[in-house]
Amino acid sequence: MAEYTQAKRLQALPPYLFAEMDRLKQEQVKKGVDIISLGIGDPDLPTPPHIVEALARAAADPANHQYPSYEGMLAFRKAAADWYRSRFGVTLDPATEVLSLIGSKEGIGHFPLAFVNPGDVVLVPDPAYPVYQAGTIFAGGVAYPMPLTRARGFLPDLDAVPAEVVKQAKILWLNYPNNPTGAVAPREFLAQAVEFARRHGLILAHDAPYSEMAYDGYRPESVLHVPGAKEVAVEFHSLSKTYNMTGWRAGFAVGNAAILAGLGRIKTNLDSGIFQAVQHAGIAALTGPQQCIADNSRIYQERRDVLVGALREMGFQVEAPRATFYLWIPVPKGFTSKSFSVEILAKAGIVLTPGSGFGAAGEGYVRAALTVSVDRIREAVERIRKLGIRGS
Numbered sequence: 001m002a003e004y005t006q007a008k009r010l011q012a013l014p015p016y017l018f019a020e021m022d023r024l025k026q027e028q029v030k031k032g033v034d035i036i037s038l039g040i041g042d043p044d045l046p047t048p049p050h051i052v053e054a055l056a057r058a059a060a061d062p063a064n065h066q067y068p069s070y071e072g073m074l075a076f077r078k079a080a081a082d083w084y085r086s087r088f089g090v091t092l093d094p095a096t097e098v099l100s101l102i103g104s105k106e107g108i109g110h111f112p113l114a115f116v117n118p119g120d121v122v123l124v125p126d127p128a129y130p131v132y133q134a135g136t137i138f139a140g141g142v143a144y145p146m147p148l149t150r151a152r153g154f155l156p157d158l159d160a161v162p163a164e165v166v167k168q169a170k171i172l173w174l175n176y177p178n179n180p181t182g183a184v185a186p187r188e189f190l191a192q193a194v195e196f197a198r199r200h201g202l203i204l205a206h207d208a209p210y211s212e213m214a215y216d217g218y219r220p221e222s223v224l225h226v227p228g229a230k231e232v233a234v235e236f237h238s239l240s241k242t243y244n245m246t247g248w249r250a251g252f253a254v255g256n257a258a259i260l261a262g263l264g265r266i267k268t269n270l271d272s273g274i275f276q277a278v279q280h281a282g283i284a285a286l287t288g289p290q291q292c293i294a295d296n297s298r299i300y301q302e303r304r305d306v307l308v309g310a311l312r313e314m315g316f317q318v319e320a321p322r323a324t325f326y327l328w329i330p331v332p333k334g335f336t337s338k339s340f341s342v343e344i345l346a347k348a349g350i351v352l353t354p355g356s357g358f359g360a361a362g363e364g365y366v367r368a369a370l371t372v373s374v375d376r377i378r379e380a381v382e383r384i385r386k387l388g389i390r391g392s
């Protein structure tokens, strides 16, 4: 039989550290263990009804059954531009400065194909959403990790990137509010990143799917709000987390028109856009009542406070994130990210994500997603308490 060796670009991907966790979880499920999963960054709350109704109406209209336009319906891009103006005070031309995406992951993964030549460097946070690195590798590029440490508020030290690396770099990825650390970026840091990108001729690509998931009155800012940012930056946005629409696959990128045109050219050759009925639903999401954003935040904030409070009582030095639905928890002494996750899964039936799965600098942490009810969080806390494990 022929041997179908996978291409080098697949072999170049980092090992999938979550595979062993998945296997262990399946074993527990088979044993009948009542698993509490804090492992998945996917809202457990439903999409608001007015958005579902907009989809149903649009799906019934034959005008939406054919190929959509590549760059997205102008009405969808206009809704995104209007939403950016009212939410962030950023003005965008819907015709050239907004590009629709089949979920922002699609755009993020394809983006390097438009700007990275083999051997070029892409600056990527560590720990991070794995797609920045995977997209870089698929384009033949080299991801240079910028460590995010607690001492620096989980903001990368841009000036620590060696000059010869910066010289070969094409893209600087940032993601605030941040997955997996829950950190947020002050305006001064965003301004510093814009200046860094301008000085070194880089594209600043900011991934901002959690901009609406914030607490205690905090309002995350768009990087495009920094004066001059549009000359160097694009920002990726998604309906997934904001409107509980992860399954719908609807996102968009905004910012520098020439940069978006590059990504648009890749997409014209690869896909045929978002199903128009989903775009109509997206318009309903962006232009309709925004109440679900406040409702979501209230729910996640209560879960956050319950889990942070209980973990601190157990000695864990965990910070309450001002945004995202992630807690970034230092593991107790004597454990690694992985050994702690395995212990908690095997002995308490709770799924946490090992921080090392997001990059080497994630070692020493686990990520908990606040995507189960307060009752289940209390149950999880009780189970950990019974194990007698204390944080350090």
Ligand SMILES: *Cc1c(COP(=O)(O)O)cnc(C)c1O
Pocket (backbone or CB within 6 Å): 041, 102, 103, 104, 105, 106, 129, 175, 179, 207, 209, 237, 238, 239, 240, 241, 246, 249, 250, 251
């Ligand atoms: C969830 C998430 C996305 C959004 O993904 P979609 O493809 O739009 O569903 C992008 N970036 C990060 C960091 C995320 O956590």
